[in-house]
Amino acid sequence: MKPALLASYAVILGLFAAPHIAAEELAPEPKAPAGPPTLQLKHILVPVQSTPGGFTTSLRPLTPILVVPRDFNAPLVCQRAPRVAEALLNYFMKNPAPVDRSRRLDAEAMDQQKRALAAYVNRAIGLNAVSEVYIIEGGKSLSTGVAARLPFAHATGCGPVLEAYEKRVQEFLKE
Numbered sequence: 279m280k281p282a283l284l285a286s287y288a289v290i291l292g293l294f295a296a297p298h299i300a301a302e303e304l305a306p307e308p309k310a311p312a313g314p315p316t317l318q319l320k321h322i323l324v325p326v327q328s329t330p331g332g333f334t335t336s337l338r339p340l341t342p343i344l345v346v347p348r349d350f351n352a353p354l355v356c357q358r359a360p361r362v363a364e365a366l367l368n369y370f371m372k373n374p375a376p377v378d379r380s381r382r383l384d385a386e387a388m389d390q391q392k393r394a395l396a397a398y399v400n401r402a403i404g405l406n407a408v409s410e411v412y413i414i415e416g417g418k419s420l421s422t423g424v425a426a427r428l429p430f431a432h433a434t435g436c437g438p439v440l441e442a443y444e445k446r447v448q449e450f451l452k453e
Contacts, residue, residue: 318433321417324370343412351407353443356436365402
C-alpha cells in the first residue's frame with residue numbers, strides 16, 4: 279500500500295513540476311551587457327619579469343582581451359589575429375610584463391599600458407579598430423569563476439564572430 283501511495287505522489291509531483299522545468303529550459307539566455315564588444319584571443323607566451331624590476335625574464339602564457347568599440351570591426355580584427363599576437367609579442371619583447379612582489383602579473387601596471395598595447399595592435403593590423411588591450415595571466419577562459427565578474431567577462435572568441443560574419447557574407451552573395 280505504501281509503495282502505491284508514494285508512486286501516486288511522484289506522479290502528481292511530476293505533473294505539477296513538468297511545466298516549470300520546461301519553462302526554465304525555454305527561458306532566453308541572459309544577454310551580454312551593452313557596451314563595446316570585447317574579443318578574447320588565444321593565449322600567447324610572452325616575456326615577463328622574473329622579479330619586480332628585474333632584468334631577467336621568463337616566458338609565461340598571457341591571454342589578451344581586445345576592446346573593439348565598433349562591432350563591425352570585430353571580424354576584421356579576428357581575421358588578423360596572428361598579426362595581433364605578433365604585435366603583442368613584439369611589445370613585450372621590448373617591455374617585459376611587470377610583476378608584483380608575489381611574482382604575479384602586476385595588474386595596475388598592465389592597466390596603464392592598455393592604450394600603448396592597443397596602439398601596437400592597431401599599427402599591426404593597419405586599422406584603428408582596437409581601443410584597449412587587457413592582459414590576463416594564464417591561458418584562461420572568462421566564462422566561469424572569478425573571471426566571470428570582470429568588466430570584460432562577456433568576451434567572445436573569434437570563432438563565433440567569424441562564423442556570423444561568414445553567414446552575413448553568404449546571405450549577401452545570395453541576394
